[in-house]
Amino acid sequence: MKDAHVNLAIIGAGPAGMSAALRAKQFGLSVAVFDEQPTPGGQIYRDVMRSRSQKLQHVLGADYAAGKNIAQPFLDAGIDYYPGSTVWRVAPGELSWTSKSGSGELLADRILAATGAMERPFPIGGWTLPGVMTAGAAQILLKLDGVVADDAVFIGCGPLLYLIVNQYLEAGVKVRALLDTAPGTNWFRAAKHVAGALCSPSYLMKGLKLLSNIQSSGVPYYSGVESVRIMGTTKVAGVHWNDGRRDFSLECENVFLHQGIIPNINLTMAARCDHHWDDLQACFRPVVDPFGRTSCDWLVCAGDGAGIVGARSAALSGEIAALAIMHDLGFLKAADFRRETVPLLRLRRKDQRIRPFLDARYLPLARFRSPTDPQVTICRCEEVRREEISRALSEGCPGPNQFKSFTRAGMGPCQGRMCGNTVVESFCADTGSSPDAVGYYRLRMPVKPVTIAEIGGL
Amino acid sequence: MFRKLEPSTREVSILVSGQRVEVPANANLACALLAAGVQLTRVSPVSGAPRLPYCMMGVCFDCLATIDGIPNRQTCLESVREGMIVEIQDGKAQYMHEASLGDYE
Numbered sequence: 001m002k003d004a005h006v007n008l009a010i011i012g013a014g015p016a017g018m019s020a021a022l023r024a025k026q027f028g029l030s031v032a033v034f035d036e037q038p039t040p041g042g043q044i045y046r047d048v049m050r051s052r053s054q055k056l057q058h059v060l061g062a063d064y065a066a067g068k069n070i071a072q073p074f075l076d077a078g079i080d081y082y083p084g085s086t087v088w089r090v091a092p093g094e095l096s097w098t099s100k101s102g103s104g105e106l107l108a109d110r111i112l113a114a115t116g117a118m119e120r121p122f123p124i125g126g127w128t129l130p131g132v133m134t135a136g137a138a139q140i141l142l143k144l145d146g147v148v149a150d151d152a153v154f155i156g157c158g159p160l161l162y163l164i165v166n167q168y169l170e171a172g173v174k175v176r177a178l179l180d181t182a183p184g185t186n187w188f189r190a191a192k193h194v195a196g197a198l199c200s201p202s203y204l205m206k207g208l209k210l211l212s213n214i215q216s217s218g219v220p221y222y223s224g225v226e227s228v229r230i231m232g233t234t235k236v237a238g239v240h241w242n243d244g245r246r247d248f249s250l251e252c253e254n255v256f257l258h259q260g261i262i263p264n265i266n267l268t269m270a271a272r273c274d275h276h277w278d279d280l281q282a283c284f285r286p287v288v289d290p291f292g293r294t295s296c297d298w299l300v301c302a303g304d305g306a307g308i309v310g311a312r313s314a315a316l317s318g319e320i321a322a323l324a325i326m327h328d329l330g331f332l333k334a335a336d337f338r339r340e341t342v343p344l345l346r347l348r349r350k351d352q353r354i355r356p357f358l359d360a361r362y363l364p365l366a367r368f369r370s371p372t373d374p375q376v377t378i379c380r381c382e383e384v385r386r387e388e389i390s391r392a393l394s395e396g397c398p399g400p401n402q403f404k405s406f407t408r409a410g411m412g413p414c415q416g417r418m419c420g421n422t423v424v425e426s427f428c429a430d431t432g433s434s435p436d437a438v439g440y441y442r443l444r445m446p447v448k449p450v451t452i453a454e455i456g457g458l
Numbered sequence: 459m460f461r462k463l464e465p466s467t468r469e470v471s472i473l474v475s476g477q478r479v480e481v482p483a484n485a486n487l488a489c490a491l492l493a494a495g496v497q498l499t500r501v502s503p504v505s506g507a508p509r510l511p512y513c514m515m516g517v518c519f520d521c522l523a524t525i526d527g528i529p530n531r532q533t534c535l536e537s538v539r540e541g542m543i544v545e546i547q548d549g550k551a552q553y554m555h556e557a558s559l560g561d562y563e
């Protein structure tokens with residue numbers, strides 16, 4: 001295995017990775033695709049090829065089923081596909097992976113990181129209690145095995161949250177309440193992007209329909225929620241919240257949180273390519289050219305992992321990245337490269353017109369990104385609280401990376417995925433510095449924890 | 459409480475903390491544990507607080523459990539197999555950390 005070689009190794013079999021693989025294969029490159037999930041699809045099309053009852057297909061909707069149009073050709077194309085395989089190390093010209101049945105290394109002329117997004121951490125009181133999950137997790141349970149929770153409270157904002165509540169309603173599952181944290185003041189920020197949104201009427205109509213379905217469904221809907229706390233000692237007992245005027249509370253067993261998605265940057269960060277803070281999306285993203293090339297010439301990035309673009313543009317950017325790689329490796333002449341990419345770039349530009357509006361409308365309140373309550377846990381693994389940032393600062397800790405050794409925040413198994421953004425924004429809130437100035441944790445390989453046995457198996 | 463929208467067509471049995479549990483064949487393990495009403499998969503290493511799967515997509519590591527004797531497995535990335543033995547993960551995840559691995563660059 002160690003000497004195996006491909007032209008292109010792709011990490012991630014979501015819309016971006018699968019589309020890139022299909023393009024590259026079509027032009028005769030040798031391609032290998034790795035994904036730690038057992039089936040192709042990525043987050044949006046998670047387990048899309050599973051056979052389901054008519055009812056479940058209906059609940060998940062046509063946009064989900066459309067994933068088969070990428071996943072089926074992907075499975076049929078004879079692409080070297082490693083399901084259930086985690087890539088834990090990338091380096092110029094090679095990568096290392098591990099799976100239940102073994103591990104190995106692969107040489108690759110280029111590596112494409114199509115590692116997608118994750119839900120933005122939602123650090124509020126009680127968010128570590130059993131019974132609290134992300135809304136995306138609730139959707140995954142529905143997609144995987146048709147598992148649902150009755151009488152759950154959904155909290156947060158953003159199109160994905162409203163989609164999932166709609167899927168619950170479609171499935172006939174009783175929803176206890178939706179606490180909407182989308183700040184009313186965001187309308188001012190979003191106003192200047194309305195023209196772009198109006199150029200995407202189909203997205204806009206879909207979004208409006210999701211919200212109006214919820215409001216007409218009879219599900220208790222609370223808007224303008226400004227602070228929330230989940231109650232309970234060993235599991236969720238209820239929720240307390242405030243909308244700036246009044247306090248409310250509800251008893252419940254399940255809470256689903258969601259406040260947008262951010263790129264999954266651990267792999268690109270550990271590869272040491274340049275990243276910068278995206279103000280509109282409030283997250284770090286790798287610096288890429290329009291074709292996904294990073295500052296490392298061996299590493300290209302496509303899909304939501306390079307900045308949130310949504311599934312359609314993720315697929316387009318996968319194709320664009322594949323073409324750029326073929327061009328750079330000499331498989332595609334410059335003129336052919338231009339001819340192939342121009343229409344794809346145009347489609348992506350068109351698809352992205354609504355994005356600035358969505359980003360501005362659903363940017364979560366600062367206090368939901370960087371908690372003001374000193375007792376709130378920010379690092380779930382090492383159970384580090386918000387107050388420890390203020391304490392570290394007073395002891396001369398200059399930023400997130402040093403904060404790691406002060407408190408162990410970011411040193412647990414999730415390697416900072418659940419706290420990185422919060423720690424960065426909290427340092428900024430306390431010091432007045434910019435995220436680019438305070439920086440992120442310095443990440444290293446392995447990008448996913450591995451055991452000695454797994455490394456030994458090489 | 460989690461429940462399945464539809465009954466499963468085929469079940470297999472697994473052992474969760476010594477208890478026999480019937481779960482749908484081919485189910486995702488974390489999903490099956492939640493649907494079976496399991497109260498915790500992991501005890502947090504610092505305060506000993508109970509945890510259950512949070513993200514279901516492999517990024518939070520709150521679903522860690524010992525599977526067939528191997529500790530620190532992410533149950534949200536596993537499929538169930540007949541006879542699988544799942545134990546609650548108590549205490550620190552025994553992973554190799556960056557410091558002990560050195561710089562792999």
Ligand SMILES: Cc1cc2nc3c(=O)[nH]c(=O)nc-3n(C[C@H](O)[C@@H](O)[C@H](O)COP(=O)(O)OP(=O)(O)OC[C@H]3O[C@@H](n4cnc5c(N)ncnc54)[C@H](O)[C@@H]3O)c2cc1C
Nearest residue numbers: 012014015016035036042043044087116136303304310311
């Ligand atoms: C939980 C969740 C649910 C979502 N649901 C929807 C939805 O219903 N509708 C919608 O429009 N958008 C949804 N999105 C948004 C989503 O990001 C899509 O826009 C789309 O999936 C992005 O495609 P992608 O190919 O860039 O990445 P993804 O689809 O996220 O695919 C990335 C893949 O990379 C794999 N991966 C990551 N790191 C590694 C590694 N180190 N080794 C091996 N494999 C790795 C992951 O397992 C994943 O399958 C969701 C996002 C999340 C986080």
Ligand code: FES
Nearest residue numbers: 514518519521534
């Ligand atoms: S539930 Fe988050 S990693 Fe498994």
